[in-house]
Amino acid sequence: xxxxxxxxxxxxxxxxxxxxxxxxxxxxxxxxxxxxxxxxxxxxxxxxxxxxxxxxxxxxxxxxxxxxxxxxxxxxxxxxxxxxxxxxxxxxxxxxxxxxxxxxxxxxxxxxx
Amino acid sequence: xxxxxxxxxxxxxxxxxxxxxxxxxxxxxxxxxxxxxxxxxxxxxxxxxxxxxxxxxxxxxxxxxxxxxxxxxxxxxxxxxxxxxxxxxxxxxxxxxxxxxxxxxxxxxxxxx
Numbered sequence: 395x396x397x398x399x400x401x402x403x404x405x406x407x408x409x410x411x412x413x414x415x416x417x418x419x420x421x422x423x424x425x426x427x428x429x430x431x432x433x434x435x436x437x438x439x440x441x442x443x444x445x446x447x448x449x450x451x452x453x454x455x456x457x458x459x460x461x462x463x464x465x466x467x468x469x470x471x472x473x474x475x476x477x478x479x480x481x482x483x484x485x486x487x488x489x490x491x492x493x494x495x496x497x498x499x500x501x502x503x504x505x506x507x
Numbered sequence: 508x509x510x511x512x513x514x515x516x517x518x519x520x521x522x523x524x525x526x527x528x529x530x531x532x533x534x535x536x537x538x539x540x541x542x543x544x545x546x547x548x549x550x551x552x553x554x555x556x557x558x559x560x561x562x563x564x565x566x567x568x569x570x571x572x573x574x575x576x577x578x579x580x581x582x583x584x585x586x587x588x589x590x591x592x593x594x595x596x597x598x599x600x601x602x603x604x605x606x607x608x609x610x611x612x613x614x615x616x617x618x619x620x
């Protein structure tokens with residue numbers, strides 16, 4: 395049972411444009427969400443997080459939006475840069491098992507020139 | 508460099524064998540997490556240790572076990588290996604036990620033949 399879903403395995407965006415990566419979850423107990431970026435042959439790197447008490451969190455070019463009623467979150471990257479090309483994982487946790495992250499299967503972002 | 512060190516980077520072994528994966532957390536981090544990433548899958552949480560004690564458990568097989576030593580490094584032991592155990596095994600560490608950002612190592616790629 396995939397509780398965190400990233401339905402787009404891949405996404406291609408031109409440099410300078412906006413990249414939008416989507417994530418859906420089914421567990422209504424999830425109240426903390428994170429995005430990780432992963433380059434080949436490296437471990438995932440934390441990007442940005444959001445608590446369920448907020449609907450938006452911004453950090454530089456990265457913004458995460460949370461729609462609790464739709465159980466949906468998205469990561470916006472503006473403007474996209476070639477160095478952003480990587481696999482992006484959405485992850486979630488709930489208060490009861492705060493340290494245990496449930497990951498999606500990832501979306502491979504390709505930023506083209 | 509996340510500061511989390513995993514050894515070995517690659518491991519090839521036969522079915523039925525036993526292997527030990529090692530993780531050194533970032534300096535000062537008390538929590539260690541183990542995740543498994545099979546082909547085209549998200550990261551699956553296996554287990555967490557905090558300051559030497561088991562803190563949270565995921566869907567870890569009985570053939571797998573882990574421990575965290577007094578110097579805070581951790582080992583993941585995989586026994587009676589099967590072909591399906593072939594995966595990337597990631598270790599992550601964090602300062603606290605709960606909802607804190609985790610830093611991932613580069614992973615150990617295990618191939619069971």
